[in-house]
Amino acid sequence: METNLVDAVLISSKSNVFYLSDFYGLSQAEREAYCFVTKNNAFLITSPLYEHDIKHNGLTTIIISRDNSLTKVLTEITQKESVKTIGYENTNITVFEFNQLQKINVKFNPLFIGNIRIEKTKEEIEKVRRACEIGDKVFDYILDEIKIGRSEMDIAARMEIEMRKNNCLPSFSTIVAYGKNAAVPHHSAGKDKLEENQFVLLDFGVINEGYCSDMTRTIYFGKPENFEKKVYEIVRASQEKAVKKIESLLEKNSRVDAKQIDKVARGHIISRNFPEFPHSLGHGIGIDVHESPSLSPFSKDTLAEGMVFSIEPGIYIPGKIGVRIEDLFTIQDNKLRKLTNSPVDLLVL
Amino acid sequence: METNLVDAVLISSKSNVFYLSDFYGLSQAEREAYCFVTKNNAFLITSPLYEHDIKHNGLTTIIISRDNSLTKVLTEITQKESVKTIGYENTNITVFEFNQLQKINVKFNPLFIGNIRIEKTKEEIEKVRRACEIGDKVFDYILDEIKIGRSEMDIAARMEIEMRKNNCLPSFSTIVAYGKNAAVPHHSAGKDKLEENQFVLLDFGVINEGYCSDMTRTIYFGKPENFEKKVYEIVRASQEKAVKKIESLLEKNSRVDAKQIDKVARGHIISRNFPEFPHSLGHGIGIDVHESPSLSPFSKDTLAEGMVFSIEPGIYIPGKIGVRIEDLFTIQDNKLRKLTNSPVDLLVL
Numbered sequence: 001m002e003t004n005l006v007d008a009v010l011i012s013s014k015s016n017v018f019y020l021s022d023f024y025g026l027s028q029a030e031r032e033a034y035c036f037v038t039k040n041n042a043f044l045i046t047s048p049l050y051e052h053d054i055k056h057n058g059l060t061t062i063i064i065s066r067d068n069s070l071t072k073v074l075t076e077i078t079q080k081e082s083v084k085t086i087g088y089e090n091t092n093i094t095v096f097e098f099n100q101l102q103k104i105n106v107k108f109n110p111l112f113i114g115n116i117r118i119e120k121t122k123e124e125i126e127k128v129r130r131a132c133e134i135g136d137k138v139f140d141y142i143l144d145e146i147k148i149g150r151s152e153m154d155i156a157a158r159m160e161i162e163m164r165k166n167n168c169l170p171s172f173s174t175i176v177a178y179g180k181n182a183a184v185p186h187h188s189a190g191k192d193k194l195e196e197n198q199f200v201l202l203d204f205g206v207i208n209e210g211y212c213s214d215m216t217r218t219i220y221f222g223k224p225e226n227f228e229k230k231v232y233e234i235v236r237a238s239q240e241k242a243v244k245k246i247e248s249l250l251e252k253n254s255r256v257d258a259k260q261i262d263k264v265a266r267g268h269i270i271s272r273n274f275p276e277f278p279h280s281l282g283h284g285i286g287i288d289v290h291e292s293p294s295l296s297p298f299s300k301d302t303l304a305e306g307m308v309f310s311i312e313p314g315i316y317i318p319g320k321i322g323v324r325i326e327d328l329f330t331i332q333d334n335k336l337r338k339l340t341n342s343p344v345d346l347l348v349l
Numbered sequence: 350m351e352t353n354l355v356d357a358v359l360i361s362s363k364s365n366v367f368y369l370s371d372f373y374g375l376s377q378a379e380r381e382a383y384c385f386v387t388k389n390n391a392f393l394i395t396s397p398l399y400e401h402d403i404k405h406n407g408l409t410t411i412i413i414s415r416d417n418s419l420t421k422v423l424t425e426i427t428q429k430e431s432v433k434t435i436g437y438e439n440t441n442i443t444v445f446e447f448n449q450l451q452k453i454n455v456k457f458n459p460l461f462i463g464n465i466r467i468e469k470t471k472e473e474i475e476k477v478r479r480a481c482e483i484g485d486k487v488f489d490y491i492l493d494e495i496k497i498g499r500s501e502m503d504i505a506a507r508m509e510i511e512m513r514k515n516n517c518l519p520s521f522s523t524i525v526a527y528g529k530n531a532a533v534p535h536h537s538a539g540k541d542k543l544e545e546n547q548f549v550l551l552d553f554g555v556i557n558e559g560y561c562s563d564m565t566r567t568i569y570f571g572k573p574e575n576f577e578k579k580v581y582e583i584v585r586a587s588q589e590k591a592v593k594k595i596e597s598l599l600e601k602n603s604r605v606d607a608k609q610i611d612k613v614a615r616g617h618i619i620s621r622n623f624p625e626f627p628h629s630l631g632h633g634i635g636i637d638v639h640e641s642p643s644l645s646p647f648s649k650d651t652l653a654e655g656m657v658f659s660i661e662p663g664i665y666i667p668g669k670i671g672v673r674i675e676d677l678f679t680i681q682d683n684k685l686r687k688l689t690n691s692p693v694d695l696l697v698l
Binding site: 014015024025026027028029030048049050051052065066090091092093094095096097098099110153157160161164165167169170172173175183184185186188278279288289290298318319 | 363364373374375376377378379397398399400401414415439440441442443444445446447448459502506509510513514516518519521522524532533534535537627628637638639647667668
């Protein structure tokens with residue numbers, strides 16, 4: 001609070017509310033709860049739908065409704081506790097909500113807490129690791145189900161059923177892309193049917209106890225030509241170079257500059273005369289699929305102890321092919337540790 | 350546009366972008382696309398991840414990136430087309446985003462488009478109806494799987510696997526609540542195991558082609574006592590009274606005042622000396638699980654042709670029991686039509 005120069009903070013983003021209170025809720029899209037933390041108290045503010053259900057990390061529960069609005073509740077607390085300044089998530093509160101909050105006689109300051117979750121505890125990393133383990137299981141399972149004539153949607157559905165059998169939901173809509181479809185990094189699984197001699201790109205993740213995994217494998221169905229093998233090998237080497245770079249910096253106890261890692265991987269692909277990927281090399285992951293740190297050309301982050309992130313270079317040739325390899329890593333005890341364990345060598349079915 | 354007194358509109362909410370452009374994207378939580386509509390042009394603005402993939406209802410695609418930001422793109426278009434005023438979704442744009450947009454030399458007016466999707470086309474209703482049909486199938490399937498000793502989470506998982514087998518994902522996290530757990534309307538499926546002589550509340554829905562279903566059934570496992578049968582019957586009759594009221598108003602071509610419908614159902618429960626439910630009688634549904642119209646004591650909506658909404662009264666006695674029955678309805682050809690078709694009489698397993 002001191003660095004933010006505020007007397008209290010209002011947390012509204014679903015992920016930060018979960019982080020602070022363990023409140024998960026039902027809806028991704030709707031506002032279901034807030035945390036409000038003053039110098040003396042911590043409150044979970046939610047709707048009557050969750051009354052009688054709430055023991056959340058020792059927070060005091062307040063139920064809001066039409067007659068007892070958020071504005072009214074915050075007015076009472078701020079008066080009672082002489083709060084003059086509230087920090088709020090300006091990247092999450094809408095203009096409409098902000099206008100409502102203006103009725104409270106305090107000053108609102110934007111709160112820069114985008115990365116409070118950047119350094120994970122052992123327990124958090126274990127939840128991601130377990131999500132990765134289930135991801136590996138789903139990958140292993142689906143290899144036997146990739147058959148000629150089956151659509152991308154069919155394969156995606158089979159993968160998501162397998163996730164659910166492991167008590168997990170997908171962390172995002174599973175990507176299955178055949179052949180040229182994989183040249184679109186966020187292609188949605190469609191009706192195209194698998195034919196011989198194509199790459200099959202699978203990008204997917206699961207949510208385990210509120211924490212996400214994310215991995216990509218590109219396998220070959222049929223008999224790959226030399227060009228295809230070459231593209232795959234450049235992507236694999238690009239990832240390996242990033243990994244080696246992090247390892248060597250950690251060993252020397254040097255700063256692991258995230259944008260330098262992006263540059264190493266990206267540079268390898270450019271040096272082989274292939275187009276650079278139109279996305280970051282990697283992203284932090286945890287409660288959100290995408291969170292801090294960022295491994296991009298513009299990143300100011302340093303990769304450090306307790307962080308969890310992806311390394312996912314790719315080569316995309318529009319109308320032709322797409323190859324991406326993505327694994328999750330963490331830094332523990334000053335060592336880079338891989339959380340996904342499926343093989344990265346080109347798999348030919 | 351005329352009623353909003355603007356030259357152009359910026360659509361940012363995921364649901365409205367999908368409604369206008371068919372762009373669905375991968376993430377619920379992140380901003381992946383905008384629609385920008387001027388008097389002369391309609392644009393879909395998205396990221397390089399979706400390049401080479403985009404044919405969206407004839408909209409012109411613009412790719413944004415760090416070097417070609419939303420602000421820069423909108424500045425160019427507004428200058429070229431002499432746009433002076435932009436309507437924006439103030440219930441969706443964050444304070445941070447709004448501050449970025451201020452760099453553009455135009456006036457921003459809040460846009461009241463919360464209910465542009467309130468009246469559905471035949472095609473949209475058909476998508477919801479098909480979602481309901483799959484919901485009915487899932488309910489039918491799960492009845493055989495409700496067995497002593499099985500946890501709420503186990504039943505929820507089985508239901509979501511069945512949804513996925515029907516090429517659908519859940520429209521929200523499936524609620525399974527045994528006995529007293531059902532007294533919390535939004536209880537999350539937990540580890541409690543099924544015992545004899547309990548209500549089992551199932552509240553769930555699926556997404557079919559981007560459109561949601563939502564239904565609740567409360568069945569009895571064991572031998573219900575008279576009190577339990579009475580509670581169930583009051584909830585069932587409450588729903589029936591709301592349905593009959595709508596039907597009679599439609600028949601007389603009278604205005605169907607949504608808050609009056611809520612009052613009829615709520616009043617029936619109060620008249621039997623049970624506590625009123627701590628939620629609305631119903632909500633509109635479509636691309637979002639909750640959208641316009643609202644059937645609540647404070648609603649100003651009129652239920653009319655093409656609307657799709659739930660009717661879901663309940664009785665909740667904290668620490669004891671909870672019963673809710675929820676079906677989806679639409680008004681077509683001035684008639685109330687039920688979209689969910691599972692029986693509403695008390696089912697005893």
